[in-house]
Amino acid sequence: MSNIEINHLSKTYNSKSPVVALQDISLSVASGEFVALLGPSGCGKSTLLNLIAGFEFPSSGSLKVNNETPKAPGPDRGVVFQEAALFPWLTVWENVIFGPKVNNIPRHEYEHRANQMLRMVGLEDFREHLPVQLSGGMRQRVGIARILTLGSQILLMDEPFGALDAQTRLSMQELLLSVWQKIKPSIIFVTHDIDEALFLADSIYVMSARPGRIDRKINVPLDRPRRLEDTSSEIFRSLRLEILQMIRSSHG
Ligand SMILES: Nc1ncnc2c1ncn2[C@@H]1O[C@H](COP(=O)(O)OP(=O)(O)O)[C@@H](O)[C@H]1O
Ligand SMILES: [Mg+2]
Structure with a gap:
């Protein structure tokens, strides 16, 4: 069970002149919740994820993960970037079991889970492939299987599908939802795509830049499970329009 309180x-x-990347941010993520951070480039989305991951530290205010202040990155918080940071010389299987292996977890404990996660992301037949032999979407799926094998209860995803073509991106969104529904980690998903945020998230924090702030929190009133066809529904279209107008008005 994991929760985040900011x-x-x-x-x-x-740096040479101080940059206020985030100002007066408050947000909370319940255990198993799917939260999207939506905002333009430079509004501090990556900074916020890096703080939760433990790569950076707040200048003021408080940040708690399971009631503790993160002091360093840890296996409880898995990070997925736009490009999966896989070891190019290791196979899919070796990449997925790398974390548990270096953490000295006994083989019989992680092997079953690694197989289960590879099946869940549809890569059971690609164990022996090298990253270079995979498509971009498949590499991202290895990245997801890897952190779930490590047992991360929190997934921090920084525009993970931003470099994929439109078609692959949609199927990755569906895949992520199906994995999330089975395992129920808490997810913070960074995007600048309104449709992506609406399709995936329980709640959306809309951010604006200079300095990075949260303008609004939107609870997404769409039923689950969600299908891509739902994105052409009347309610989806009106939510999209509402968010678009909100973003426009906050930019004057
Ligand atoms: N390591 C850093 N040193 C100085 N400024 C930074 C650093 N990282 C990010 N910034 C600045 O902080 C602001 C927010 O950046 P970032 O969190 O990357 O935004 P986003 O991910 O929303 O595009 C930007 O103005 C950026 O230039
Ligand atoms: Mg960023």
């Missing part, structure tokens, strides 16, 4: 968090980077 209260009045700000983050300033102290």
Whole structure:
């Protein structure tokens, strides 16, 4: 069970001139919740994920993961970037079991789970392939299987499907929803795509830039399980329009 609580968090980077990347951010993610961070480039989405991951630290305010302040990255919080950071010289199978192996988890404990996760992302027949032999979507699926094998209860996804073609992107969204529904990790999913946020998330935090703030929280009133066909429904279209207008008005 995992939850995230962020209260009045700000983050300033102290480069040559200070950059206020995030200002007065408050948000919470319940265990098993699917949350999207939606906002334009530069509004601090990656910064916020990096803080939760433990790569960066807040300048002020509080950040708690399971009631503790993250001091470093940990296997409880798996990160998926736009490009899966796989080891190119290791096979799919070796990539997926790398984490448990270096953490000295006994083989019989992770092997079953690794097989289960590879099946769940549809890659059971690609165990012996090298990353270079896979499509971009398949590499992202290996990345997801890898952190789930490690047992991460929190998935931090930074525009994970942003580099994929439109068709692959849609099938990855469906795949992610089916995996989430089976395992129920908490997910924070960064995107600048309104449709993607609406299709996936329980709630959407709409952010704006300079300095990065949260403008609104939207609870998505769409039933689950969701299908891609639902994205042409009347309610989906009106939600899309509402968010678009909200973003436009906050940009003056
Ligand atoms: N390591 C860093 N040092 C200085 N400024 C940074 C650093 N990382 C990000 N920034 C700045 O912080 C702001 C937010 O960046 P980022 O979190 O990457 O936004 P997003 O992911 O929404 O595009 C930007 O103005 C960016 O230039
Ligand atoms: Mg970013």
